[in-house]
Amino acid sequence: MSSSPESPAASWSVTGQVEATEFSQQGQMQKGVRISFQTGQGHTGTVFVPQAQYNPDTVRQLVQAQANLMDQVGALSSSG
Numbered sequence: 001m002s003s004s005p006e007s008p009a010a011s012w013s014v015t016g017q018v019e020a021t022e023f024s025q026q027g028q029m030q031k032g033v034r035i036s037f038q039t040g041q042g043h044t045g046t047v048f049v050p051q052a053q054y055n056p057d058t059v060r061q062l063v064q065a066q067a068n069l070m071d072q073v074g075a076l077s078s079s080g
Contacts, residue, residue, distance in 0.1 A: 011040035
């Protein structure tokens with residue numbers, strides 16, 4: 001049985017944030033914030049949030065999506 005990408009991760013929490021600059025998909029430099037988090041299953045990750053989108057709702061959506069994916073990948077096994 002597999003989880004759908006939309007299924008919520010059991011839990012996650014933000015563990016840090018730092019201002020950063022990264023390239024956009026168009027190749028332009030953009031300022032933003034790199035958010036570090038840990039899932040309830042112990043996986044750690046980061047997401048980059050452009051400064052113009054840096055707000056609690058957007059951060060929550062981006063972290064939730066990445067946490068879901070990380071927990072799903074972390075649950076894979078050769079017997080599945």
